[in-house]
Amino acid sequence: MDTLYVYEHCPFCIKARMIFGLKAIPFQLVVLMNDDEQTPIGMVGRKVVPILQTAGRFMPESLDIIALIDSRDPPVLTGARNxxxxxxxxxxxxxxxxxxxxxxxxxxxxxxxxxxxxxxxxxxxxxxxxxxxxxxxxxxxxxxxxxxxxxxxxxxxxxxxxxxxxxxxxxxxxxxxxxxxxxxxxxxxxxxxxxxxxxxxxxxxxxxxxxxxx
Ligand SMILES: N[C@@H](CCC(=O)N[C@@H](CS)C(=O)NCC(=O)O)C(=O)O
Incomplete structure (x- = not known):
């Protein structure tokens, strides 16, 4: 199962969590301590969340995470922007x-x-x-x-x-x-x-x- 590392206050983490919810894809949510620098740096080389752990790799950047999860059929973010x-x-x-x-x-x-x-x-x-x-x-x-x-x-x-x-x-x-x-x-x-x-x-x-x- 995919794991998403987040802070609950972080708006970029909310974005990444949204795509799992909208597509009803089960995932594990892990909240990191705000002063834990080692865990994210060990995963992606810098202190940042969200981080997605999927298929044995770690991926930062909310928009990349959303694009990856939404690329699984069927996509849900299909509408035009205003x-x-x-x-x-x-x-x-x-x-x-x-x-x-x-x-x-x-x-x-x-x-x-x-x-x-x-x-x-x-x-x-x-x-x-x-x-x-x-x-x-x-x-x-x-x-x-x-x-x-x-x-x-x-x-x-x-x-x-x-x-x-x-x-x-x-x-x-x-x-x-x-x-x-x-x-x-x-x-x-x-x-x-x-x-x-x-x-x-x-x-x-x-x-x-x-x-x-x-
Ligand atoms: N471009 C990144 C930005 C992520 C970001 O800025 N995350 C903040 C939390 S809201 C962060 O991890 N900052 C480091 C910190 O809070 O120590 C994304 O879209 O995922």
Whole structure:
């Protein structure tokens, strides 16, 4: 069976997990400790996830993993992309991840199960010019900006199970981002977006982070 090495907070890992869920292909999910440098370096020469172990080899890069798994018959990511979806993502991605990282640092992700693993994340992800505490102190204004951005997604969602009507790489990018977004408390989802993220969560077998939102 294929094994996928991940961190649960990692959006690239969500993308790789999605293709297994969408195709109902069984796989083993292994969460690495965030400060475990040796395991990924031993597998692919650098500290990175996701890593797929398949047919006796190790493979990094979420898009390569997705392409490999989707090349098994029948492919599911057959729909055309809509450039407006990528444009929407690009408009808000840096705002989202500025808000996401300090919350991730506090969330009960298994890759942070030890103090040293959580400390490693803080050391590597906290930006000296904008400490996490400063981001969180300004959360109210940021969540308002996030909400304005999320409203603009509503008209782009064509179907609950595929943003453009047929599953495509836009769904991979969009659900991975909405998964990260679900860690942010106070985000208000327009009806079409709410139904979409809940439907994709079920189809992919990847729970949203709503219950642990901060
Ligand atoms: N291009 C890679 C990017 C993967 C990536 O940036 N992964 C991050 C986690 S989100 C990582 O492993 N960073 C090293 C670290 O967190 O220490 C992909 O698409 O798979």
């Amino acid at each position: 450039p407006a979806v990528a444009e929407w993502i690009n408009r808000g991605r840096s705002l989202l991840y500025r808000e996401f990282l300090p919350r991730a640092a506090m969330a009960p992700f298994p890759e942070f199960a030890t103090t040293s693993a959580r400390a490693y994340f803080l050391q590597h992800k906290e930006n000296a010019s904008t400490p996490f505490v400063t981001v969180l102190e300004n959360a109210a204004a940021a969540v308002e900006a996030v909400n304005a951005w999320v409203q603009e997604l509503a008209p782009l969602v064509q179907k609950p199970d595929a943003v453009n009507g047929t599953l495509s790489y836009d769904d991979i990018d969009l659900f991975a981002l909405l998964h990260s977004l679900s860690l942010i408390k106070g985000v208000q989802y327009p009806a079409s977006v709410q139904t979409y993220r809940q439907t994709l969560s079920k189809l992919c077998g990847i729970p949203l982070l709503d219950p642990v939102a901060i």
